[in-house]
Amino acid sequence: MTDLIIWDEAPMANKFCFESLDKSLKDIMSGITHAGDSIFGGKVVVFGGDFRQILPVIPRGTRSDIIHATINSSYIWDHCKVLRLTKNMRLQTGATTSTTHDIRSFSEWILQIGDGTMCEPNDGYAREEREYFSSDSIDKSDSTNFDAYEHVTPEFLNALKTSGLPNHSIKVKVGATIMLMRNLDQSEGLCNGTRLTVTRLASHVIEAKIISGKNIGNLIYIPRMSLSPSQSPWPFKLVRRQFPIIVSFAMTINKSQGQSLDYVGLYLPKDVFSHGQLYVAISRVKSKKGLKILIHDKQREPMNTTTNVVFKEVFQNI
Secondary structure (H helix, E strand, C coil), X not given: CCCEEEECCHHHCCHHHHHHHHHHHHHHHECCECCCCCHHHHCEEEECCCCCCCCCCCCCCCHHHHHCCCHHHCHHHHHCCCCCCCCCCCCCCCCCHHHHHHHHHHHHHHHHHHHCCCCCCCCCCCCCEEEEECEEEEEXXXXXXXXXXXXXXXXXXXXXXXXXXCCCEEEEECCCEEEECCCCEHHHCECCCCEEEEEEECCCEEEEEECCCCCCCCEXXXXXXXXXXXXXXCCCEEEEEECCEEECCCCCHHHXXXXXXXXXXXXECCXXXXXXXXXXXXXXXXXHHHEEEEEECCXXXXXXXXXXXXXXXXXXXX
């Protein structure tokens, strides 16, 4: 009975996600309607997003792997009607001519960085305080080589760190800013990336107040969870029972995508390494006054230049 499906941030998803949806809808709608063999089973699907932003994450993938994982490399793209919208900063009523010029200049500067047209040529690569410890284990259900795991000590497991998995040791106090790393309750706004302030600490639960999204001010309780990385970088599956949080006085560029902030301090001790990261970082604010950037080299000497990574191939057929 669905009339419209909206998929936001489409350029970040792997093309196989869209192709799977297409085949699933064709199976569902076949025999029900004459349009069952059409793309997406005849359903209208609207994709939103910006190809200047971060593309699908391919662990240990090459530049070619990333480009060919985007939606515009799929057969789906041949059936899409592309509508390109230019972002225009909304000006407040009564803005002066100088303010208008500053906003327009800042907007154009951001777009130049996103398109990789700046400094061409640009080819792309370059109080109460508690400490919570996790309970780590190995899931042996998918493996028969148990003898090799006898040499894996608790100290070794506790030292492992990877993206999307909380650390073995989390030290927080009342008033600290934290960020959720898992979707707990989307109806209450408890999603991956939600920021909260700790209000109370107990042995098995953390009370916190939401400070981002539509449910600002709500008090919620965060339990421990058994977590595993979606793509394990190790030859075994690590299961870590820990609070799904990370201290969030700062956030990574990838995690900041989708945030709208008044002030951003960008710290770049190393160059960005993926398409669109610099563009995402500087486009979180609405004005040049709200952006501060600190860049330094390995000797901690300040610099005024950095690498901008843009895979221009992804813009060719949009």
